[in-house]
Amino acid sequence: MPKPYPQEFREDVVRVARNRGPGVTVEQVAADFGVHAMTLWKWMRRADIDDGVKPGTTSQESVELREARRRIKLLEQENEVLRRAAAYLSQANLPKRIYPLVKEPAAGGVPVTVTCRVLKLPRQPYYRWLDAPVTGAEFEEAYRANALFVAHRDDPEFGYRFLADEVRSTGAVIADRTAWRICRDNRWWSVFGKKRGRAKKAGPPVHADLVNRTFTATGPNRLWLTDITEHATGEGKLYLCAVKDVFSNRIVGYCIDAQMKSRLAVTALDNAVARRQDVAGCIVHSDRGSQFRSRKFVQALGRHRMAGSIGRVGAAGDNAAMESFFSLLQKNVLNRRTWATREELRIAIVTWIERTYHRRRRQIGLGRLTPVEYETVMTTPALQAA
Numbered sequence: 001m002p003k004p005y006p007q008e009f010r011e012d013v014v015r016v017a018r019n020r021g022p023g024v025t026v027e028q029v030a031a032d033f034g035v036h037a038m039t040l041w042k043w044m045r046r047a048d049i050d051d052g053v054k055p056g057t058t059s060q061e062s063v064e065l066r067e068a069r070r071r072i073k074l075l076e077q078e079n080e081v082l083r084r085a086a087a088y089l090s091q092a093n094l095p096k097r098i099y100p101l102v103k104e105p106a107a108g109g110v111p112v113t114v115t116c117r118v119l120k121l122p123r124q125p126y127y128r129w130l131d132a133p134v135t136g137a138e139f140e141e142a143y144r145a146n147a148l149f150v151a152h153r154d155d156p157e158f159g160y161r162f163l164a165d166e167v168r169s170t171g172a173v174i175a176d177r178t179a180w181r182i183c184r185d186n187r188w189w190s191v192f193g194k195k196r197g198r199a200k201k202a203g204p205p206v207h208a209d210l211v212n213r214t215f216t217a218t219g220p221n222r223l224w225l226t227d228i229t230e231h232a233t234g235e236g237k238l239y240l241c242a243v244k245d246v247f248s249n250r251i252v253g254y255c256i257d258a259q260m261k262s263r264l265a266v267t268a269l270d271n272a273v274a275r276r277q278d279v280a281g282c283i284v285h286s287d288r289g290s291q292f293r294s295r296k297f298v299q300a301l302g303r304h305r306m307a308g309s310i311g312r313v314g315a316a317g318d319n320a321a322m323e324s325f326f327s328l329l330q331k332n333v334l335n336r337r338t339w340a341t342r343e344e345l346r347i348a349i350v351t352w353i354e355r356t357y358h359r360r361r362r363q364i365g366l367g368r369l370t371p372v373e374y375e376t377v378m379t380t381p382a383l384q385a386a
Contacts, residue, residue, distance in 0.1 A: 006271035008255060012350040013040060014047045019347055032355035077114045081105050099129045144174050145182050152188045159190045207308035211285045215321040217247040220379060221279050225322040226268065226286045228260060234340040240349060241268040244322055249363060250371035251353050252276050256346050262294035273304050285309040287319050
């Protein structure tokens with residue numbers, strides 16, 4: 001099965017093909033970007049339909065149709081859950097337990113996920129309830145919570161320590177820490193206490209430096225570098241996040257956007273993984289920019305089973321190999337002239353990366369081969385066996 005191309009890459013290739021110079025054929029553009037000519041023609045036809053130039057069902061309409069069918073099925077399942085829930089709760093002789101409302105539709109084919117979402121219930125506690133509907137610990141916790149609530153209702157100025165003393169005076173056994181936890185979960189605070197708001201969560205932990213300025217790799221998808229650069233245009237700044245494979249110096253993924261948010265780094269990483277696929281265990285090294293320390297980026301690393309690595313604060317040499325690529329980009333594209341629009345700068349960037357840097361610019365460190373040639377030569381079965 002052929003590797004899927006990221007959507008952003010497809011759009012960039014179509015932009016370049018549409019804005020090609022006189023005498024440049026679509027086949028030449030396809031060769032510059034490493035795709036088949038028929039594939040590029042297909043992408044261009046799809047883009048014409050999406051732009052309304054040609055008649056047909058657009059990609060958005062196809063997505064909306066599939067989403068509508070999925071949503072109709074989901075609504076039917078949710079309606080079934082609500083119907084059964086109404087019938088269940090209308091019977092006065094039955095206990096008002098919620099988890100049986102999940103178990104009964106599940107026996108009828110309604111997924112547990114759908115029922116729990118409609119009733120706003122977490123799934124894991126439901127599965128634990130199936131194994132033990134009511135545990136002794138839950139009974140004990142309910143008795144303690146009820147005693148604390150009664151004490152708090154009678155004396156709302158008491159803190160959790162005084163509430164625990166009141167509960168112990170009735171003969172129950174409860175530790176101060178347990179009383180604090182129950183009061184915290186139920187927000188039973190003293191009326192004289194300080195105002196308590198939602199605490200701001202700490203950011204994700206900073207990764208260790210797994211590279212230590214050793215920018216070498218014994219094979220592809222072992223060590224990737226990533227960073228973000230920006231350049232001004234007549235419409236405002238344009239940001240580029242690129243991912244570089246140290247083995248061949250190839251830019252395996254990138255994302256270009258008008259805003260420098262965590263989405264920029266996550267999309268660049270996802271595009272790189274989509275094009276390389278076998279990336280489990282790969283180290284992704286970056287500087288300490290907030291985009292690379294964001295929760296979304298750390299989650300993306302975990303989703304792809306990759307290891308994060310971050311250099312020191314203010315130490316540009318810790319990511320020098322990536323800075324060298326941006327220096328080339330600065331000299332060969334960004335600083336060549338003034339860019340009026342983000343669109344024309346974007347086309348210039350992707351054209352230079354895919355056509356010049358990957359396939360025409362030979363590098364001394366690669367034995368005077370281009371990144372594409374180096375990967376082709378060094379990943380042959382014969383050399384892998386050697």
